[in-house]
Amino acid sequence: MDSGLLDDLDRRLAHALQLDGRASFSTIAAVLGVSDQTIARRYRKLRSSGVLRVVGVPEAAPLGQVHWLVRLRCVPDAAATIATALARRADTQWVSLMSGGTEIACFVRAPQREDAGGLLLGQLPRTPRVVSMTAYRVLHRFAGGPAGWPGRSSALPESQVAALRRVPAGSVYRPEPEDPALLTALAHDGRADMSTLAAATGRSESTTRRRLEHLRDSGALYFDVEIDAALLGYPLTATLWLTVAPSALSSAGRALATHPQVAFAAATTGPANLVANVGCRDDAALYAYLADDLGGLAGVRQVETAPMIRTLKRFGTLDP
Template structure:
């Protein structure tokens, strides 16, 4: 099975697998990752001051991790955009014809509006996360693009009505309270600034930051054809309104929670908010969203093992008895996460720049 997995990785991403140069995170690496989860774009000088190292050392440490695909920083449209009517988020289950899963996964992963592709266990082959500017664009893509793609047998689309928590809030928990507080002070204040329509420049900034969430203002300016000061001001406004969300990720084998569990559940309409609030308080939970369809709650959690997946469901049921779990799956291979392509072990191989607008440009397969 290990040999099949290595061959699958070669087939899917077009490069032979190699042994990861980083097999474990030491205490300094863990502190650095945790710091960047809190303040992804803070300067190395400030990050170093908190973790007790000089700027050169922390920058060198981070470069080592990123070059190994062990950690990376992404950026993506925040849920507030969908809430304000500036786009939407959908989860699509995909059933593949025999022998076509890798071909379908590759085609989906190459699409800029498909932020995540997961090979999962259970009653579907793939679970994908899709961004679209509006319902019309999503419908057009699902029916004409996805619907005509060779190798797909059936799809089921679930719209996200509300995202109660998502991965950017998850922490490695390697720092103490005082360090966390100092880093939190470095992050821009997200006040009550209203959401505004995204411009072409905003989309260009999103595409660039989605592949490298720490890209400098100068590099972003060159990409967008603007001055660094203009980029700085624009990003300041986007982050202040909570429209862009940065996230520091770590390769799953390097965390204490290498197994991803996906649960579909149902709560009474009048209890959905209360249920969601209780679910988001569970440490293992990475995502909790209200969805449309035969289920109205989607939960994604990280757990320590397959055995722990069952124990997690028991713990969740005890904490949230009003949530009825109706279906479950385990991610066999996280192929794409927030635009970043991963090998079968969870290490980063590359990225596809995100572009929510591409869902409106149908391209069949």
């Protein structure tokens, strides 16, 4: 990692963990053709140095929640403080400072019907030094989520992908009182052992194991790999706010999902109806993507590009 990039084995390990964040080191080692000790040593080095972390990510719909993408504009010098406060909250995901230093973009998980004192309706609009707020409700995800991002998950051949991919059973989620505590523990460390998770929930290891499997099988929980895109060779990340003709919304979204630059894409409410996060190697690559890939999509009427300058929080909780 002297070059500032992950080497081939680290990339393959990251891809394996994207496929199954709780796969045993022995399983991953067998598929990748290396020793258990090598995989364990690599993972522990990446994890302890803060380069890589596996986190459990709740899916909003099975839990009776919705996702909002919130765009805040702040007075100068206030954005960093407000973004830090948002990153500490349990109901926020992916908090980023955008170009110019006065704008924040973040994901918020909220109840289907938020009360008047909630983050979106009550707290953010009254936050001092917030100039404006626009909230986009996520209606349909085309890219991202359990599928991961090709920029991070393209290191393994299909035969190894098939050997590692976990297929949920497709059961219906049935909530239990200990689920919030279990989800919180997994958001901190998706590979926490069963004794740690049991202690967090106050239940036995066997009960905790069953709840974890139920959350995964019902689609209420998936595992993601947090890693800086720059270490994968994509130091320039940006959010694209696209205005697309309604008749082309579905086709444009499906097309974005095939672009290797796109880490996330979703149809939303709001002034822009299609939002995407992209990773590129440099300005020239971003320009080429905007001019050629996006420029060739039918129905795209307008694109606003907002580079990210710093990401304070991805999908897990903040480390203490």
